[in-house]
Amino acid sequence: MKDLFERIIENKGPLGKWASLAEGYFAFPKLEGPISNRMHFNGQEVITWSINDYLGLANHPEVRKADADAAIDYGMAYPMGARMMSGHTKFHEQLEQELADFVHKENAYLVNYGYQGMVSAIDALVTKNDVIVYDMDAHACIIDGMRLHPGKRFTFRHNDIESFETNIKRAVKNAAETHGGVLVITEGVFGMRGEQGILKEIVALKQQYNFRLLVDDAHGFGTLGKTGAGTGEEQGVQDAIDVYFATFAKSMAGIGAFFAGQKDVIQYLKYNMRSQIFAKSLPMAMVKGALKRLDMIRTMPELKDKLWENVNALQNGLKERGFNIGATNTCVTPVFLEGEIPEAMVMVKDLRENYKIFCSIVVYPVVPKGMILLRLIPTTAHTLEDVDITLKAFSSIREKLEGGVYKKLSASIVV
Numbered sequence: 001m002k003d004l005f006e007r008i009i010e011n012k013g014p015l016g017k018w019a020s021l022a023e024g025y026f027a028f029p030k031l032e033g034p035i036s037n038r039m040h041f042n043g044q045e046v047i048t049w050s051i052n053d054y055l056g057l058a059n060h061p062e063v064r065k066a067d068a069d070a071a072i073d074y075g076m077a078y079p080m081g082a083r084m085m086s087g088h089t090k091f092h093e094q095l096e097q098e099l100a101d102f103v104h105k106e107n108a109y110l111v112n113y114g115y116q117g118m119v120s121a122i123d124a125l126v127t128k129n130d131v132i133v134y135d136m137d138a139h140a141c142i143i144d145g146m147r148l149h150p151g152k153r154f155t156f157r158h159n160d161i162e163s164f165e166t167n168i169k170r171a172v173k174n175a176a177e178t179h180g181g182v183l184v185i186t187e188g189v190f191g192m193r194g195e196q197g198i199l200k201e202i203v204a205l206k207q208q209y210n211f212r213l214l215v216d217d218a219h220g221f222g223t224l225g226k227t228g229a230g231t232g233e234e235q236g237v238q239d240a241i242d243v244y245f246a247t248f249a250k251s252m253a254g255i256g257a258f259f260a261g262q263k264d265v266i267q268y269l270k271y272n273m274r275s276q277i278f279a280k281s282l283p284m285a286m287v288k289g290a291l292k293r294l295d296m297i298r299t300m301p302e303l304k305d306k307l308w309e310n311v312n313a314l315q316n317g318l319k320e321r322g323f324n325i326g327a328t329n330t331c332v333t334p335v336f337l338e339g340e341i342p343e344a345m346v347m348v349k350d351l352r353e354n355y356k357i358f359c360s361i362v363v364y365p366v367v368p369k370g371m372i373l374l375r376l377i378p379t380t381a382h383t384l385e386d387v388d389i390t391l392k393a394f395s396s397i398r399e400k401l402e403g404g405v406y407k408k409l410s411a412s413i414v415v
């Protein structure tokens with residue numbers, strides 16, 4: 001028998017194997033200073049394009065005050081215990097009702113983290129007789145929820161309605177044999193490349209195939225739709241989403257998440273989601289802070305307007321300069337370039353150190369070999385000057401990339 005840790009020390013895992021090259025710079029970088037369009041990295045100010053603080057609320061003075069006041073009034077512990085036992089308050093309930101109203105659903109239920117909540121909701125919603133159909137590019141929380149599902153599952157090619165229909169037919173046939181139902185899971189916005197999920201097309205097949213639809217709208221909540229109610233509102237199909245999910249980790253600039261839907265389904269989740277039944281409830285500072293953020297999203301449309309001014313300036317500027325930004329139709333702005341991992345590392349170092357621009361870098365296996373994805377997240381806090389500086393910098397690094405400068409400099413890097 002082997003000592004368990006022998007394997008762990010030998011095989012550091014798909015991400016861990018990069019630690020010696022990446023840690024402190026590409027992985028676990030320390031961005032310092034108040035959350036804003038300009039933060040500090042490695043001792044100098046950088047334009048920050050890697051934070052999902054879409055509406056610029058993280059450091060808004062009114063939000064900071066609400067958070068601080070709640071922490072003074074309640075501390076960071078209250079209420080103690082799980083919601084079901086002793087961790088329930090009228091403010092948790094108020095937040096749930098306000099969230100439900102905002103996304104046009106009957107009821108909502110808070111969860112502590114989106115990731116855990118999604119895993120647990122999938123676990124609660126289906127049994128071994130039920131069948132799940134989900135988009136191949138779904139977020140890890142959906143994939144990991146699937147691991148708990150003892151029944152059949154089918155994936156469909158990303159945003160491909162033909163592949164969806166092929167698989168929904170399989171699922172329906174299967175569920176008829178097991179006397180179960182079918183749950184379809186997709187995302188409002190795919191956060192890596194910024195494409196909206198094909199909700200409208202999927203919803204059009206709902207009656208024919210009689211399935212229920214769960215949508216993870218982490219990136220759509222607050223950013224899309226006339227009122228900011230998300231991708232369902234944007235595509236005019238919010239009513240057809242049976243279980244709507246969003247996290248507070250993006251537009252709400254906080255911690256926590258929620259599910260919203262019809263009353264009896266939300267009631268079922270309250271009594272059956274193990275991640276909430278067996279965990280302490282959200283602290284009051286988070287709840288009162290979320291109430292404040294939601295109020296601002298509801299009453300200050302100018303936050304979303306400014307976000308979109310920045311999104312349009314950045315995306316149009318990139319397109320005018322001939323950059324490939326894929327099929328994004330949301331705030332998430334991917335820039336696809338060609339190059340190998342060592343070149344990408346040198347390029348991003350140049351971008352951060354010399355052009356003072358901080359964005360996320362994504363390489364194989366998340367994108368195909370030979371592709372580099374630089375991912376930019378515009379927010380309300382950015383300025384048109386930030387956009388201008390960034391566009392010039394991107395043109396300059398592309399010239400160096402295509403001219404082989406980074407290839408030469410990266411020759412000694414072994415990955």
Ligand SMILES: Cc1ncc(COP(=O)(O)O)c(C=O)c1O
Nearest residue numbers: 113114115139141191218247249
């Ligand atoms: C699409 C999507 N779903 C779920 C989550 C997880 O949410 P949380 O950070 O609240 O755990 C994220 C990331 O935050 C996400 O991008």
